[in-house]
Amino acid sequence: MKDNGINIKVIDTNKFKTICIAFLLRQSLDREYVTYNAMLSKILTMGCEKYKTIKDISIKTEEMYGAYIHSDILKKGDNQIIEFLIEFAEDKVNLEEIILFLKEIILNPLTEDNGFKEEYFEKAKQLTKDTIYSRQNDKKELAKDRCIETMCKNEKFGILADGYIEDLENNIDNKKLYNHYKNILKTSEIDIFVIGNVKRDTIENVVKKHFNIEERCYKPLKTEFVYKDKVRENTVIEKCNITQGKLCMAYRTNIPANNQYFIPLLVANEILGGGSGSMLFNNVREKESLCYYINSFVYIFKGIIFIESGVDVKQYEKTIKHIGDNVDNIIKGNFSDEHIKIAKNNLCKKYRQIVDYNTATIDYYYTNYLASIEMPICEIIEKINDVTKEDIKKSLENIYLDTCYFMKGDEN
16 A cells, blocks of 8 residues: 555564564665754653653553563664564454554644753753764774765765764754654655564554655655666775774666566675685684685675675785685686585575564565565575576676775874
8 A cells, every 4th residue: 555655565474473563664865864863762762742751652652561662773775774673472462553653753743932842852962962872882884885975976875874063963853853853754755564363454444544744745755776887996095993993895787676687796796705705704813814704695786796804904905815815716706616616505594584574574565565576485596597608707796896995003
């Protein structure tokens, strides 16, 4: 169902004893408003007109047999998403009661003087700062962010979804935040993903009844894959107060998620750096002892293979060369059938584990929805097992190193 910008997806299963609902307000990443949205993900679960404090919300969730509610900010491709996640016992709580509770939290926040409750505004501001600083203090995550910011400086994907300190200090006041909140209720695409022993019609009827948001004028968002021509490699070296260098190498493949060679690309990445049996782990870390850790993964919405490693500054250039050699070997097909077998087994295991967790299953189907693909996990496993060596080579025909980022210690 897609009605007035509200998309509902129900994953009907009796595997779990709970029902989990993800209510997702989705907008295009926008540098002007990204910090506003990060703050909203904090403030809306602090209190509302009916449940005025976190304690009141906790009391209500306990009355609903320990229902759990959580809010967060997500980044998927060029989308920034405010997520409200609620999980409850399917045989203990009435579905309509849960939806009414969500409605109170999302649509009826506690306000004063044409803004949010001032105390909550200040708390949300501080929590957003704490989140940003926490990510900055995690140098591994910071290096990833800096690499993507550099690589995608002219793309929405380069915007940080957790927000920016300078916005909190200079641009946002309470009334502006509240006005932005009212605007996004009208203009966001709303995605509701549900997993559990529940029927689609039941969810649709309850949502239609209670989430009839007035004056909706949403703008349909299109997740379009942007093909990038090969450019001169961008190398950035920055100093930071660390002892272990952080190396990030981002390769563009120009393979979108709905391309026939995307699954072979996943297998290629698994061979390259997907785990302890990968070429990078065995050759760069174990054989050459050039790094403390090394792995690679695929940014699904951008077709980027991203390699990250902890490196001693003295081994920086040598590590880059060996990583490049391993990438070249995969491009040329210098890997064995045993490499493919191990990669397929590891990749299939990862996908089989998804269905053991309701939130991971929601994330899988939501990511696929945004990437314009419909593929149940059993089907992706079949396709993984069908991948050939030629498919893998084909998926890497247009790969090139776009950005190499290295964070090193001040003293070096």
